[in-house]
Amino acid sequence: MKIFLDSADASQIKFWSGQGILDGVTTNPLVLQRDGVTDPERALAELARLAAPGVFHAEVTHAGGQQLIAEARELAALADNVAIKVPVITPEGESCLAEISELTRAGVVVNTTACLTLGQVVLAAKAGARYISVLVGRVDDEGGNGAEVLEKARIWLDRWGYDSELIAASVRGTADVMRSIDAGAHCVTVPPAILAKLADHKFSRHTVREFLDAAAATKAS
Ligand code: E4P
Numbered sequence: 001m002k003i004f005l006d007s008a009d010a011s012q013i014k015f016w017s018g019q020g021i022l023d024g025v026t027t028n029p030l031v032l033q034r035d036g037v038t039d040p041e042r043a044l045a046e047l048a049r050l051a052a053p054g055v056f057h058a059e060v061t062h063a064g065g066q067q068l069i070a071e072a073r074e075l076a077a078l079a080d081n082v083a084i085k086v087p088v089i090t091p092e093g094e095s096c097l098a099e100i101s102e103l104t105r106a107g108v109v110v111n112t113t114a115c116l117t118l119g120q121v122v123l124a125a126k127a128g129a130r131y132i133s134v135l136v137g138r139v140d141d142e143g144g145n146g147a148e149v150l151e152k153a154r155i156w157l158d159r160w161g162y163d164s165e166l167i168a169a170s171v172r173g174t175a176d177v178m179r180s181i182d183a184g185a186h187c188v189t190v191p192p193a194i195l196a197k198l199a200d201h202k203f204s205r206h207t208v209r210e211f212l213d214a215a216a217a218t219k220a221s
Contacts, residue, residue: 002187004057005195006169008035008043012192013050024054026133026169026189028085028113029061048079057111057131057189059085063092068099076108083131087114088124097127104128111167116144121153125162131187136180137170146170147179154184174198 002023005016008031016022025047037043048056058075062068072084086100096112103110104127111131112124116139124132134153136146146168153166168180168188174197180188190198 001181001185002165003195004055004167004187004189006031006171006189006191008032008037008047009192010047010050013047016192016195017050017054022051022054023187024056024081024083025051026057026085026111026167028059044075045078048082052079052081054081055083055109056081057083057085059087059113063087063090064094064096064099068096069102072099072103072108072110073106083109083111085111085113085133086129088112088120089114095123097123100124100129101127104130113169116142116149118149118152118156121149121166122156125157125164129164131165131167133167133169133189134185135170136168136176137172139170140172140176146176147183150180150183150185154186 003021004024004026005013005022006026007013008027013025032040044058060068060071062071075084076082084103086096089095100110100112109130111133112129113133115121115124115132115134121132121134134146134150136150139146139149150166150168157164165186168185171177171188171190171194174194177188177190177198
């Protein structure tokens with residue numbers, strides 16, 4: 001299972017890369033805004049470099065059509081490790097599957113994002129997406145069950161032999177990460193604060209304190 005960091009914060013990417021657990025980094029325009037990016041093109045190139053050899057996911061900012069295709073090609077040319085996030089539909093509900101399919105056929109690694117339903121996952125896989133992001137937190141926000149969408153999607157991909165990888169995205173806490181693992185996500189993308197919580201446990205702290213105190217007492221005796 002792959003772990004991506006959902007962040008555009010260079011210091012967090014360096015820190016978590018240094019922990020040896022990252023398979024890549026995901027961003028989107030909201031993440032860039034939240035992390036204070038002011039010059040996206042320059043920042044994306046730098047973040048892609050920091051994410052290497054992992055995959056760096058950069059999202060298009062055009063809603064569809066040839067402008068989306070041109071932007072995706074430009075972003076893909078930033079570095080060898082870049083995957084392009086393309087929303088499954090426009091804000092008006094028009095399909096972006098043609099763009100996803102064209103980019104995939106041209107050799108661009110596509111991550112179809114903003115997927116909230118099994119139907120969208122099925123269509124994204126048919127269009128050739130390498131990665132499919134299921135925004136589990138946003139499914140849950142609307143009273144749905146993000147983990148159930150992931151689970152059914154994984155069963156469908158395996159049953160029909162599609163090699164698209166499901167990314168559990170929009171995770172709101174450590175429980176979402178656990179549910180995504182159980183549901184069979186190939187990858188989970190996690191904000192830095194949640195990754196830190198995954199590593200921590202108050203009784204692990206207590207246990208390590210006991211070990212260190214015993215070691216110190218043994219040396220002193
Ligand atoms: C990552 O690929 C997604 O774009 C991101 O996790 C979405 O998170 P949000 O639903 O909290 O905005």
